[in-house]
Amino acid sequence: MTGTTSPITTAYLNLSPDIRARAEEIAGNNRPVTWPEVLLLVGTAMTASRWMPIETVRRNKSVIFCCWWKHQPDTPFIAEGYLDWDGVTWRLQNGEPWPADRTAPTHWQPLPAPPATEREAME
Template identity: 40%
Template sequence: MTYSPITTEWLALPADIRSAAETAVGHLRPLTHAEILLIVGRAIKAERERCASDIASLVSFAKDMIGCAWAGEADGGYIQDQATKHGLLREVEFNSRIHLDPNGYAEDGQIWYEYAGPMVAPPSPKLAAVSEGGEE
């Protein structure tokens, strides 16, 4: 049987993703033009809301950092605390299997800071391999 490119791509998705999607919206069927527009519109709206929240966090952090620079208060700990407060960093436990400490000071189980919110980059191949149960 020959499938359309969209159906082929759909069938190539992992079964758990297809199942979750079907639970949310029902089984695969042709969509009306209005349904397609609604799906695209919802995605655009969600992305705008996410971007607005990210920008608000970055602006708030920037204002705090400029204020502390003018007051002469900006040391590394203060900046880290403010970045955490604004959702740009988050505290986690250091894990040498997934974190890289370029200075070599951190030990497993210690508090470690990771980027969060709008600062998050795509995961490194090392983190992806560990998260999927593989080794480095």
């Protein structure tokens, strides 16, 4: 008997290792899963890559992508920054104060995980 792999398994195995690891982390030990559980897993994964209102930002000095609008409502500006421990002061990633000519961020998104190796970064 020859071994065959389903198209779903093949597609999964073709994902990058970091994506597979994150999917397995989100899914946990949910086997077998019901349709609502599948939807919950997909929704959880999608939430991690969406812009969220600034009111939900973590107040632990984690560097994030910050988004705000200045003068043009259809042109967002994006920078790496964080909310300082005081919960009020915004700073750029390097610790410098948030530039006075920028309004405070309105949305945020976590930074992606860095590549584990140089080789992975080149793929």
